[in-house]
């Protein structure tokens with residue numbers, strides 16, 4: 001294998017969408033009419049569920065294969081790079097943003113942290129992230145750590161840029177998501193920029209950073225390149 005592979009996001013969700021799609025197509029063929037007591041159900045309408053779930057599954061796959069590279073460019077182009085930045089990628093997975101950022105660096109360093117949840121990304125392992133960095137020629141400009149964003153061990157003001165894609169929604173309770181935002185604000189230098197991209201809770205993250213006194217701007221999702229549509233929150237400390 002000689003090409004970086006950034007994995008398929010939420011593989012279980014994609015599998016379930018394809019299963020629901022199959023049900024939507026197969027049920028009307030095998031059971032065109034279902035009788036429950038006195039009620040007859042015409043199942044031909046299930047096909048619409050099949051089409052909708054199949055389309056969402058394909059769209060999610062296309063995001064993971066192609067869209068995420070375009071989305072990474074959109075995020076990284078929001079930073080005016082000098083090359084000397086210390087960058088943190090929160091929930092780096094297989095290194096998508098960390099490696100993209102490292103390519104912008106000359107003397108700087110990109111750090112990726114993760115807890116390697118298998119259900120969030122296929123083959124989500126630190127060794128695959130490091131191997132991607134080698135394949136992309138930035139092995140000497142990255143470091144990868146086992147860290148949970150809720151309680152990072154980095155000192156205050158450690159990073160000029162913090163970036164994160166599709167990570168924070170995986171934290172299931174609101175108090176922990178608030179802690180995650182506070183941790184991101186803590187490790188960011190004054191004058192630094194954080195960019196958070198996700199498909200839900202964007203207004204909640206914004207409120208968290210606003211309450212900490214940081215400046216925020218929410219950008220709308222790109223519906224062409226991302227599915228589910230990913231918004232972008234730009235935070236300045």
Ligand SMILES: C[S@@+](CC[C@H](N)C(=O)[O-])C[C@H]1O[C@@H](n2cnc3c(N)ncnc32)[C@H](O)[C@@H]1O
Nearest residue numbers: 091093096114115116117120148149165167170
């Ligand atoms: C859908 S993947 C996205 C990976 C990568 N950012 C990308 O865009 O390809 C979400 C990642 O966030 C990580 N993650 C989830 N909760 C986390 C937490 N509390 N701290 C650090 N990483 C976390 C998961 O292990 C997973 O690698």
